[in-house]
Amino acid sequence: MAVSEATLRQLERQARVIRRHIIHMIYAAQSGHPGGSLSATDIVTALYFHFMRVDPGNPSWPARDRFILSKGHACPVWYAALAERGFFPTEELLTLRQINGRLQGHPDMEKTPGVDISTGSLGQGLSAGVGMALGLKLDRSDARVYVMLGDGELNEGQVWEAALAAAKYRLDNLLAIVDYNNLQLDGRCSDVMPIEPLADKWRAFNWAVFEMDGHSMRQIVETIEATHAVAGQPSVIIAHTVKGKGVSFMEDQCDWHGRAPDDAEYARAMAELAAPD
């Protein structure tokens, strides 16, 4: 089903709102991870505002689709999407990382409405996604499981244990999306621990492999839609992204993996993210 231009423009506007929340909440907390949040924003927006079947009024609705942010440090993007989708008030975003708050430094399923599994220790989310996908299949549910992986966390051996298991059980209700911004905490992925050829690796593990520009809303929507047609095996999308996308001085900068903007940087970032229309 072809997606309309109007839908794409609406999703792009929504992504810009989410980017503003990300900068605002990390600035307010003076702590958090902007780089990987911004690189994942367009994809998370498409999932929550176009694809996922969720009920903000009933976060544990059994028939819901599941999202797992395996790269849990990027939770500002998730919290912003959940708030915009109506799981909790957007004002609460300013409690990020604060004591007695519901928005922990890394996602906590017992605290935040809409978070289906805690993450933040890397390399865990795909395994949890395999478990959810198996459980949903046992229940004959048609719900889907979406897992967003970082590129750096692909260093973890457990990701590949999970990849074997997902293929064994032919989990076509499971989609992994790799946020491939090619930067991890200590530098370029290609320097820290080379992961290429990445598509070949997933193919060798018997996954259906797709690639896309993770900032083109059209490609995001069309590629995710294409994965839904795959039967009998799990799918992965390698999303080529830019760390810090949308804020010029944060783009492709390792330094912005996990630091908060100061007053001047905040003002500059918000000006760049101001709505053009």
Add this chain to the structure above:
Amino acid sequence: MQPGEMIPTRHAYGEELVALGGDLPNLVVLEADISKSTQTYRFARAFPERFFQMGVAEANMMLVAAGLATTGKIPFVSTYAVFGTMRACEQVRTFIAHTHLNVKIACSHGGVTPGNDGVTHQATEDLGIMRTIPGMTVIMPADYHATRRLVRAAAYYSGPVYLRFTRDPVPVIYTDADEFVIGKGKVVQAGEDVSLVAIGDFVAVALEARTLLAQRGLSAEVLDIHTLKPLDRDLIVASARKTRRVVTLEDHQIQGGLGSAVAEVLGEECPTPMRRIGLRDTFAESGEYRLLLRKYGMDAEATVAAVMELMK
């Protein structure tokens, strides 16, 4: 199973899983390629659609179990204790305990019961590790009947549980009429002169020591603390108040496990002279189970010697 018969508690686990599979349609079992050892093959045969063979990948298996639990399943995850609690320790801590997910980590080969396999397969720190994790229930049944009852209790309890079984046969000491409640220890034999506070396969060692002590005119009380956490503080303190001497017995390092837990309670509530039977900050080695107990000072004779020290 009659008192005195020898059977590994992992066998009772395998049998009880099959019984539970019929009662609980949401119960699922995950296994790491040792189903003959852990005895989950019985469940696999009875309920193939609810049995997940995850291969030799314990870390992944724990998170798959966590994911299954979020969909309302009751996963029993089985491997050897050393892998379930140490290879996958952080997975258990952060994604099963912190999340309070309803996952049962049911492990065979506790303590030095996998004698001949040697140190790689002997879990002798696992009880201490699991006991330190907030919200984790920690159980080691003493025999066949206790295992059947406590596995069932764990399945109906909501929340994470660590269960530890023996590889080698241990004597049956209970009957199928005995009842077990998580968190409530049992007075197996009453006595006056010393409390032998034991867990798992070492309840049988304590009973053996009690017989030897009786020959010396001493009356030992034997407690079965099948639930290391939450600990039955009242039972332990009441026994210590009565006998004024305590020896703990566990197939584990003497630090971190039952000995430490009992010392903590008594230190706070009823300071009592104590001795601890277990591995003394050392690894064991390959060897027959009973011979290992003797060599490492963990058998009934060593227990009697510890009691005699306390009697001085």
